[in-house]
Amino acid sequence: MMQLDKIVNYHKALADPTRIRMLILLAEGEMTGQLLAEKLCLSPATITHHAAKLRTVSLIRERRDKNAIFFSLDHYFLKQYESSLQSLLARPATTETKELEPMDEKNDRLKQSVLRNFFTAEGKLKHIPAQLKKKRIVLQHLAEKLEEGRSYTEKELNAFIKQFHEDFATIRREFIMHAYLYREQEVYERNPREMWERWETLS
Amino acid sequence: MMQLDKIVNYHKALADPTRIRMLILLAEGEMTGQLLAEKLCLSPATITHHAAKLRTVSLIRERRDKNAIFFSLDHYFLKQYESSLQSLLARPATTETKELEPMDEKNDRLKQSVLRNFFTAEGKLKHIPAQLKKKRIVLQHLAEKLEEGRSYTEKELNAFIKQFHEDFATIRREFIMHAYLYREQEVYERNPREMWERWETLS
DNA sequence: TATCTAATTAGATGATAATCGAATTGGATG
DNA sequence: CATCCAATTCGATTATCATCTAATTAGATA
Helix, strand or coil, rough: CCCCHHHHHHHHEEEEEEEECHHHHCCCEEHHHHHHHHHHCHHHHHHHHHHHHHHHHCEEEEEECCCCEEECCCCHHHHHHHHHHHHHCCHHHHHHHHHHHHHHHHHHHHHHHHHHHHCCCCCCCCCCCCCCHHHHHHHHCCCCCCCCCCEHHHHHHHHHHHCCCCCCCHHHHHHHHCCCCEEEEEEEEEEHHHHHHHHHHHC | CCCCCHHHHHHHHCHHHHHHHHHHHCCCCCEEEHHHHHCCCCHHHHHHHHHHHHCCCEEEEEEEECEEEEEEEHHHHHHHHHHHHHHHCCCCCCCHHHHHHHHHHHHHHHHHHHHHHHHHHHHEEECCCCCHHHHHHHHHHHHHCCCCCCEEEEEEEEHHCCCCCHHHHHHHHHHHCCEEEEECCCEECCCHHHHHHHHHHHC
16 A cells, blocks of 8 residues: 555645646656756756656656756656545545446456456466456456565566566556556555555546 | 646645645544544644645535534545646547547437436426436536636525526535536636546546 | 633744755766 | 766755644633
């Protein structure tokens, strides 16, 4: 479970007008530190300072090209944290979720058929479903095989995924986008099942 | 449009471990200031201080009973701000939204039929649809009649809604839950259409 | 009215954090 | 190797903020 400090740090990162402005500028596309400094009328040192804070919560990425460093938004993580706060504070039941429930039996049949059709007899994933609903079923099926509460390095995670499919990069990315996994710095961890479900109703 | 300061203040409010702990406690149900102080091992003065910050961004409500003041979560607003940040930083197009698009024509026919069935010839709302999708169509139809960029007092908003339906409280609440409106202190304002749409894909 | 209880305000203190200028690092390129 | 450029680190300054105690307010009750 994502703990208190992470949530607080995430909100601290967004609790400053300069940093929000930086993110808004970066939403248009990647940009060097110098250009950011110029557009915001701040010194390069200040940009570095803020970039560091945004980086520690994975809100931005960076890429070096010659002398310049290009910063860009990390879109996945924007959603990530929001949903974890939601799940912390979620009410036991809302009218909204109730409306979606009476399909359980149908969903279950869909799940069985997706697992039959997309996996080989040996348990390999034939290919990634294009349809969102089916993709979620496949991702969840794989994520269930990860140990909860354990940390995985990127290497370990890739190896895990390769048991089932060659394209580990895509699947790793999908894991994160759909909140089956979360990433802190270089370490990956499985989110608890409640969050998968919370996330499914939210996104 | 929700401006920079509001977003920053919202995140400032959540950028403190004590306040997050308060919210987590309140997620279980309403609670007096004294009890909060006790559970968090803080002075009542400190609780007041934090409650003020949470209140200015509408994350908590309060209710007086005899000498005690009961604090509680305001669930609507939790979602509200998140989505406004999302819409500020949203990318032009994602693969996810594309998957949902090719139903435009079908949606349009649904819309026409819902408007015919739920509204009288005089434009009154017969009753509020139970089904989420239809409810959104009705809410959007009403919200379009609100002036964008104008502020409404609660009284004015109630009067507006009563033109169409008696139960203004429910509809006002639904407006907020589905991000057609947002509330700042005692004042209501219509969100821009992009946010309605952004919200629809998110929730 | 006097009194009790809970919450708020006021003022003080210590910690955190935004910003800058100056010095430094780390890659590219002549 | 010398130089240039952008980014980072360092140190100092200033502003903001969490927390406390003490004093005050607001409602309820005897």
